[in-house]
Amino acid sequence: MKKILKYQCFDLAKALVVYYLVILLIISLAVIGMNVAGGTERSGLGFSSEFFCLIVGLCMFREYFYLFMQNGVSRKKIFAGACMCLVILSAVMSAMDVLALYILEALPAANVSYMTISSTLYSGYVNNAGPVLRLLVELVISFLVMYVFFVVGYLISICFYRSPKPGKIGIAVGLPLLVVGGMPVLMVAFPEVFARLMSFFLFIMGYSDTSSGNPFIGMVTLIVLSLVITGLSYRAVKGAQI
Amino acid sequence: MNINPGQDKPIFIQIAEGIEDGILTGAFPEESQIPSITEFSVNYKINPATALKGINLLVDENIIYKKRGVGMFVAEGAVQKLRKKRQDQFYTNYISSLIDEARRLGISSEDVIAMIERGFSK
Amino acid sequence: MKGIEVKNISKSFKDTQALRNVTLTFEAEKIYGLLGRNGAGKSTLLNIISNRKYPNEGYVSVDGVPSAENDEALRKMFLINEMNLYPESMKVKDAFKVTKTFYPSFDEANALKLSEMFELNIKKKIKSLSTGYQSIFRNILALSVNVPYVFFDEPVLGLDAYHRDLFYRLLIEKYSEEPFTAVISTHLIEEVANVIEEVIIIKKGEILKNQSRDSILENSCTVSGTISQVDSYVASLPAKAEVIGSDVIGGLKSVYICGDDGARLPEGLERSPIDLQKLFIQLTSM
Numbered sequence: 001m002k003k004i005l006k007y008q009c010f011d012l013a014k015a016l017v018v019y020y021l022v023i024l025l026i027i028s029l030a031v032i033g034m035n036v037a038g039g040t041e042r043s044g045l046g047f048s049s050e051f052f053c054l055i056v057g058l059c060m061f062r063e064y065f066y067l068f069m070q071n072g073v074s075r076k077k078i079f080a081g082a083c084m085c086l087v088i089l090s091a092v093m094s095a096m097d098v099l100a101l102y103i104l105e106a107l108p109a110a111n112v113s114y115m116t117i118s119s120t121l122y123s124g125y126v127n128n129a130g131p132v133l134r135l136l137v138e139l140v141i142s143f144l145v146m147y148v149f150f151v152v153g154y155l156i157s158i159c160f161y162r163s164p165k166p167g168k169i170g171i172a173v174g175l176p177l178l179v180v181g182g183m184p185v186l187m188v189a190f191p192e193v194f195a196r197l198m199s200f201f202l203f204i205m206g207y208s209d210t211s212s213g214n215p216f217i218g219m220v221t222l223i224v225l226s227l228v229i230t231g232l233s234y235r236a237v238k239g240a241q242i
Numbered sequence: 243m244n245i246n247p248g249q250d251k252p253i254f255i256q257i258a259e260g261i262e263d264g265i266l267t268g269a270f271p272e273e274s275q276i277p278s279i280t281e282f283s284v285n286y287k288i289n290p291a292t293a294l295k296g297i298n299l300l301v302d303e304n305i306i307y308k309k310r311g312v313g314m315f316v317a318e319g320a321v322q323k324l325r326k327k328r329q330d331q332f333y334t335n336y337i338s339s340l341i342d343e344a345r346r347l348g349i350s351s352e353d354v355i356a357m358i359e360r361g362f363s364k
Numbered sequence: 365m366k367g368i369e370v371k372n373i374s375k376s377f378k379d380t381q382a383l384r385n386v387t388l389t390f391e392a393e394k395i396y397g398l399l400g401r402n403g404a405g406k407s408t409l410l411n412i413i414s415n416r417k418y419p420n421e422g423y424v425s426v427d428g429v430p431s432a433e434n435d436e437a438l439r440k441m442f443l444i445n446e447m448n449l450y451p452e453s454m455k456v457k458d459a460f461k462v463t464k465t466f467y468p469s470f471d472e473a474n475a476l477k478l479s480e481m482f483e484l485n486i487k488k489k490i491k492s493l494s495t496g497y498q499s500i501f502r503n504i505l506a507l508s509v510n511v512p513y514v515f516f517d518e519p520v521l522g523l524d525a526y527h528r529d530l531f532y533r534l535l536i537e538k539y540s541e542e543p544f545t546a547v548i549s550t551h552l553i554e555e556v557a558n559v560i561e562e563v564i565i566i567k568k569g570e571i572l573k574n575q576s577r578d579s580i581l582e583n584s585c586t587v588s589g590t591i592s593q594v595d596s597y598v599a600s601l602p603a604k605a606e607v608i609g610s611d612v613i614g615g616l617k618s619v620y621i622c623g624d625d626g627a628r629l630p631e632g633l634e635r636s637p638i639d640l641q642k643l644f645i646q647l648t649s650m
Contacts, residue, residue: 076433
């Protein structure tokens with residue numbers, strides 16, 4: 001268990017380092033650019049971390065599954081190792097993101113803000129909370145969001161691995177189409193349905209446009225969501241064969 | 243020594259006979275150490291159990307003896323014992339098949355004897 | 365109890381039944397030959413034993429403990445087959461290191477020594493190796509891993525004659541130094557005939573023969589003579605003897621028989637031993 005975890009963490013740490021180097025580069029360029037051109041920039045860089053999580057999750061299953069199966073590790077252990085690894089990565093990344101948010105806030109000269117999920121969804125709550133509570137909310141929310149993105153990616157990649165060829169094509173084509181094509185179509189063709197879905201989503205996340213919002217509702221939702229998806233992933237891994 | 247999987251004889255017998263030949267020709271003198279089971283099996287690519295089975299035939303006949311932790315040695319008097327054994331087997335192994343073939347070809351016993359004498363006088 | 369027990373294993377894929385009610389034991393410290401034609405179910409059986417596939421029915425136990433999803437049991441086994449399960453961009457020497465972390469008994473020094481003997485460049489990435497060298501790479505892993513049960517699925521595939529010879533020598537050397545259970549699945553029977561101690565012949569998902577090589581060969585033979593003589597001999601055979609094939613050329617007939625020690629062979633018939641390859645061909649034809 002420790003060995004699987006160590007191997008995966010070291011392996012993924014490389015990707016993480018590269019990712020944050022790129023982010024650092026973009027921020028520095030933005031800071032320089034803004035200072036030269038004047039004005040302020042509200043960047044959504046914080047959200048790119050969630051995409052990074054999704055992609056890493058998508059790439060995480062097959063290679064490790066093969067390697068560990070060759071080396072006499074059970075599926076149970078493979079799954080537990082992957083989850084622990086995702087928890088650690090989520091923790092590290094949420095810390096990094098919150099750190100970036102705070103640093104850019106503390107540097108007024110930077111003129112660039114690093115938006116994270118919680119600073120966007122719960123801006124009213126966060127701005128009125130004490131410093132400790134705020135830090136806690138920022139950390140927990142971004143940790144949970146990242147974990148959900150990781151594990152969704154992981155689940156998709158197992159489903160992809162286990163599907164026969166037509167299913168693989170279905171997933172590879174269908175999922176991006178659903179996200180890129182489905183949402184706008186829904187928005188245009190059935191604006192009411194879309195609006196309902198959006199307000200439901202915002203409701204379960206504890207967002208409110210009238211009050212300052214309740215991040216704790218969001219936390220509960222995210223915890224339930226991550227537990228459900230983790231459970232589904234476990235079942236999917238248990239049935240995987242070579 | 244030549245181990246031939248294509249031959250009709252089982253491999254363990256071929257191993258035993260190979261060692262016997264080595265002893266008779268002096269390649270493995272009496273009281274000298276013979277190669278280990280591992281050396282035999284690696285060299286001829288045979289299962290160690292097979293090599294052991296072959297060598298145990300010779301151990302049972304007191305031609306080879308084992309020294310614990312040291313190895314296997316040719317027993318004193320092995321050459322004589324083997325020569326006696328092979329002489330005893332000479333009739334069944336060689337003469338009877340020679341006679342069988344001679345009968346099939348219609349060669350008389352006088353002719354066979356003459357041929358044998360010719361061979362010896364060479 | 366030491367050894368691997370395969371109990372009533374069945375496995376089917378979509379429209380083919382790969383294994384039918386297979387029951388076997390692999391005893392400790394013996395070399396087995398798992399012989400079967402292409403598609404007979406050899407690889408499926410090995411994949412199930414090492415937990416890579418699930419059986420539809422039955423179970424496998426290792427040293428008396430059911431092995432499916434059991435890490436302790438899985439750590440006692442190592443399977444190599446034509447699939448490379450190491451990350452493709454991994455270098456050979458890194459693969460040795462990774463294997464060492466999961467199998468502490470893996471002998472890295474031995475792996476490096478064997479790499480030199482096979483002239484395998486350990487700095488190369490696994491994916492850049494030729495088919496033959498990928499086989500060699502996996503054989504080196506299997507010969508260095510030092511676990512009680514090692515499964516070689518077609519180990520000499522793509523190897524040239526020299527490397528095949530070297531592989532068998534190294535296998536026997538390893539086995540002599542420290543005996544382990546080696547299961548070699550192959551269809552190159554002549555080469556392994558003398559290496560193995562036990563023979564398992566599998567045909568269309570069923571086990572045909574499972575006994576020691578010596579006993580199978582001692583009790584199998586070719587009997588030849590005139591057609592009528594051979595036929596009457598065959599009719600007189602006891603029930604346990606089984607005629608597995610025959611050839612007729614002109615008035616001469618040869619039959620291949622299993623389970624006959626030839627004790628009551630009449631005059632005029634010739635009994636000759638049969639080698640494993642011939643026996644296999646007769647048993648698995650059709």
